Amino acid sequence: MTHLGLPVRDVQTSQLFYSTYFEFDPASAQRYEDGTVIIRNASGFDLALHAVASDVGPLPDFLHFGFRRSKPTEVRSLLGRLVSDGVEIIEQFDEPGHVSFKCLDPDGHRVEVYWESPTSV
Structure with missing residues (x-):
């Protein structure tokens, strides 16, 4: 895309x-x-x-788009900035292998920022 x-x-x-x-x-x-x-x-x-x-109208709860980050610290850092600036955070995870959050943009679009550890195949 x-x-x-x-x-x-x-x-x-x-x-x-x-x-x-x-x-x-x-x-x-x-x-x-x-x-x-x-x-x-x-x-x-x-x-x-x-x-x-x-x-913009009501959007289904599952509808979102996201940005992958290369390190979990990048996700946490951006989350801190958004929280400090009063951006609404609607979901948050911080676990081994997965760090993510979703916030709302000014129109209510759900935006995810995440890091996942590489999986071996």
Whole structure:
């Protein structure tokens, strides 16, 4: 997968959120006539933020997307920043072999950040 499109109420607020916490480069922003703004991270993943006139609406509990981190300390560090900044954390695990959390973005989209130990096959 190389991109994800999200409906958002306020493109600037969402762009700031994903740039601040998930390393999307604001300088990469491309704006389109329909109000969509696409921002890119260093891995080349495109996040398309599409402005909607009304509330994003209720989303199913299972619906989420995630960012893998290479070390459990990276997950814990980001979790600490988000908590300090008042971002709502809805789920959290810190076990041997698995560290993760889910938070809500400004529109209620569930975002997971996780690390899992490599499994041998």
